[in-house]
Amino acid sequence: MTPPAPSSSTAPRALLRAMFDAAVAAAQPSICLPPHLPAPPRGRTLVIGAGKASAEMARVLEQHWSGELSGLVVTRYGYAVPCERIEIVEAAHPVPDATGMEAARRMLEMVGGLSADDLVICLISGGGSSLLPLPAPGLDLADKQRLNTALLASGATIGEMNCVRRHLSSIKGGRLAAACHPARVVTLLISDVPGDDPVDIASGPTCADATTCADALAVLQRHRIEVPPHVREVLESGRGESVKPGDPRLAGHEIHLITAPQMALEAAAAVARAAGVPAHILGDSIEGEARDVGIVMAGIARQAATRGQPFTPPCILLSGGETTVTVRGCGRGGRNVEFLLSLGVALDGLAGVHAIACDTDGVDGQEEIAGALLAPDSLERAYAQGLRARASLADNDGHGFFGALGDSVVCGPTLTNVNDFRAIYIGQDALVR
Structure with missing residues (x-):
């Protein structure tokens, strides 16, 4: 017809x-990212990130960075752009896939062993939660996929969904920044969340998180989301606790909101x-x-x-x-x-x-x-x-x-x-x- x-x-x-x-x-990285770039370090510069805008953010960063540079950024299928020094990986959104999980695992490996002279620039935008689906110990990708699907259909707010995600992850809720210690970390954020709270943008992989496993359990109960016993155990035992404010591994971490709704x-x-x-x-x-x-x-x-x-x-x-x-x-x-x-x-x-x-x-x-x-x-x-x-x-x-x-x-x-x-x-x- x-x-x-x-x-x-x-x-x-x-x-x-x-x-x-x-x-x-007005929200294009080419306009809003360059004014927030940090000074080059004495050591290495490593770029990591995730989100629908992260590949374009990486390209703009490359164009404005004359020193040594390497890294890995994961974006949604169809959102990759050509970069010369930063590897771009495409993965699934909104329901995560194995490609995103593998990219998250590699990202954690890349930031290990850095020194205080090194700089990590983290490029984060909306969609990063699904693109970095590294499950907490004892969980697998299928658990994350089922939970994401249930959350998306439940009517939960983005803040509620990300609270649950942070407490069932090995990379979100500040864990990625903690893994970078003792390197200097500068996070550049494009906000896609109401209120622009950094911990809710891509579930805050480089941000301290004041919410708890109990809060995540309350979200599941509020929206009547059933999860398997082994998933609930991660929350009930407290094994899924995220990195909290005041953690010394996040000392000196800079967060810059470069554009917002x-x-x-x-x-x-x-x-x-x-x-x-x-x-x-x-x-x-x-x-x-x-x-x-x-x-x-x-x-x-x-x-x-x-x-x-x-x-x-x-x-x-x-x-x-x-x-x-x-x-x-x-x-x-x-x-x-x-x-x-x-x-x-x-x-x-x-x-x-x-x-x-x-x-x-x-x-x-x-x-x-x-x-x-x-x-x-x-x-x-x-x-x-x-x-x-x-x-x-x-x-x-x-x-x-x-x-x-x-x-x-x-x-x-x-x-x-x-x-x-x-x-x-x-x-x-x-x-x-």
């Missing part, structure tokens, strides 16, 4: 897409204002069920459209963060299109309101699709094809819904990751007279 032509209201859609592109561009939202807001449309950032760390956030945002948009409160149209409402999806259906996901579908159902074709919701890494859920665009006539066009928005939402099938309309946003790997990007355009014609 050939999708119908997109909505005729092209100006708002073009502006929303330009804002998304600006948000992604707020910076991307500000870049998008500047594009809107340059086009003569006021833009308002509602928050860069919004969490919760994607469909619930969609309902709330629809309420705010409707109030602006019908009452001119809290902002008068034309205006754009911007937000970021990381929502969650509790999977109940059999659809194709992901969280941004789930938000957008819920928003559309709640707005019910409200005139003058358009929206975009995309993941800044170019992948929403497990699809190679960043997200989608919503127009006032989206539900009507879907109905003409026999699609029912509420049914698609109940089946967690946002990608199927917007794909059928030709409204998916496909941009390929962006080589960065500052989490979700959401923008709602409320036009002058939305005002009810």
Whole structure:
């Protein structure tokens, strides 16, 4: 079946897409990484890292580093870029694979035996948790894969998921930095988590962790996630405790947040204002069920459209963060299109309101699709094809819904990751007279 032509209201859609592109561009390592590079050491310089942006970070570092350099960085399949001195390995995300596990093992071996004259530069971005899946002693890759799958479907927040991951790992929760001792460690972070807490970015492989095995057990209980007895034993015995604040092996460790969701939202807001449309950032760390956030945002948009409160149209409402999806259906996901579908159902074709919701890494859920665009006539066009928005939402099938309309946003790997990007355009014609 050939999708119908997109909505005729092209100006708002073009502006929303330009804002998304600006948000992604502002988070590129080529812009944000060079100012944070440390001075070369007396000894060796070793580069390690993981995440969807880590390969591009490594390439930029190489371009700006004239001294001796070597290392290993692991990124998602399809996100590798050519490097001359740093080895790039591709592995699976969001469910880990053996390639990622082997890369994590090699990384730990590489940092062993360093001296106080050596420097380790750690390049970390979102996705690193799945890309460094080295299990704690007594566990195997299959345990990690089953747990990751269960966590992703549970509705747990990213902070909760990473708490569990840190306590069932041999490399996360500060263990990688501890293995570098006594070398100097400088970690450069691209944040993809609400609140920008370094320990939650890729589960903090070089960051001290104040959470405990008891906290991880509480997450499993809260979300009714069953794990095998040998996995539970790692947590109940305390064998999975991470590296805690004050550990002398992490003394002198530097952590630099080089870009974050707020910076991307500000870049998008500047594009809107340059086009003569006021833009308002509602928050860069919004969490919760994607469909619930969609309902709330629809309420705010409707109030602006019908009452001119809290902002008068034309205006754009911007937000970021990381929502969650509790999977109940059999659809194709992901969280941004789930938000957008819920928003559309709640707005019910409200005139003058358009929206975009995309993941800044170019992948929403497990699809190679960043997200989608919503127009006032989206539900009507879907109905003409026999699609029912509420049914698609109940089946967690946002990608199927917007794909059928030709409204998916496909941009390929962006080589960065500052989490979700959401923008709602409320036009002058939305005002009810």
